[in-house]
Amino acid sequence: MPLFINERDVSEILTMDLALETVEQAFRLMGEGTADNHPRARISLPKGPLNFMCAAAPGAGVMGLKVYGVIDGLPGRPYVQLISTDTGELLALMEAGVLGQVRTGAASGIATKYMAKEDSTSVGIIGSGQQAQTQLEAICNVRKINEVKVFSRTSERRELFAKQMTDKLGTQITPVNSAEDCVRNVDIIITITSTSKPVLSGEWIPKGAHINAAGANNWTRLELDNEAIKRSNIIVADDVEQAKLECGDLLYPIERGVLRWDQVSNLSDVVNDRVKGRSSNNDITLFESQGLGIQDITTGLRIYEIAKEVGKGSTF
Secondary structure, three states: EEEEEEEHHHHHOOHHHHHHHHHHHHHHHHHHHHHHEEEEEOOOOOOOOOEEEEEEEOOOOOOEEEEEEEEOOOOOOOOOOEEEOOOEEEEEEEEOHHHHHHHHHHHHHHHHHHOOOOOOOOEEEEEEOHHHHHHHHHHHHHHOOEEEEEEOOOOHHHHHHHHHHHHHHHEEEEOOHHHHHOOOOOOEEEEEEOOOOOOHHHHHHHOOOEEEEOOOOEEEEEEOOOHHHHHHOOOEOOOOHHHHHHHHHHHHHOOOOOOOOEEEEHHHHHHHOOOOOOOOOOOEEEOOOOOOOHHHHHHHHHHHHHHHHOOOOOEE
């Protein structure tokens, strides 16, 4: 019988360490040709779009999809459906808000693992919402971070983020008053906003920095200016085909002749050592994260397996 796994059960099972493992597995399977990801599709409706993304990973024995509606600006309520590639049976249906938040952070963690300098110790993060929490947590899991600066438009929110994440991670986080102050002289930069105007200027980026741009997962969004793209020596997307549909950070520079798609690589090729994540400590490296269905189903499968082992979830 299939399991229904609610958000509470997911949050009790899913750790960042587990998500880093399953998301890296997703990229490894894609690079090996034993998994396939279908770009996110959106159906426009009067009260807001229906979004769905699907993937199949025969190499892991699972296929499935994530679906969520965004109604009149209310928070989406995503669900992941898992199906066995061996029998075609439904394995699980799970609430996937926490799953999506954690696996998105984990994707940036994997990109950082393969693309940031080994001796990176400092982070500047622009954005202080829920997604920012897991972005920072993932980076702190793959590098020994001892300095973090955070900027967002509302001082109260960045101060609260700094306090909460200092307590959670045990690393001192300092709120700062501008995006420029946030990213000056840091090793790793994170942008995780919903802006339609750039928040990161290429002029501010230090040599050798790695950038995780995780907010521009819609063609209407834009976090980086053209100079940031020009200065990036290596540009990687979680999936180039999906980026061609919705990555504002890349679509606009390509439209203006600043960049070509053949200059953008898949993270799966970096993980599988077909493309170098960086060539030198002076390289500026950029990871553009859109969020993929393959990340949801590989992570969801592990959650399902653990839920069965420990007796969580309910049959239906």
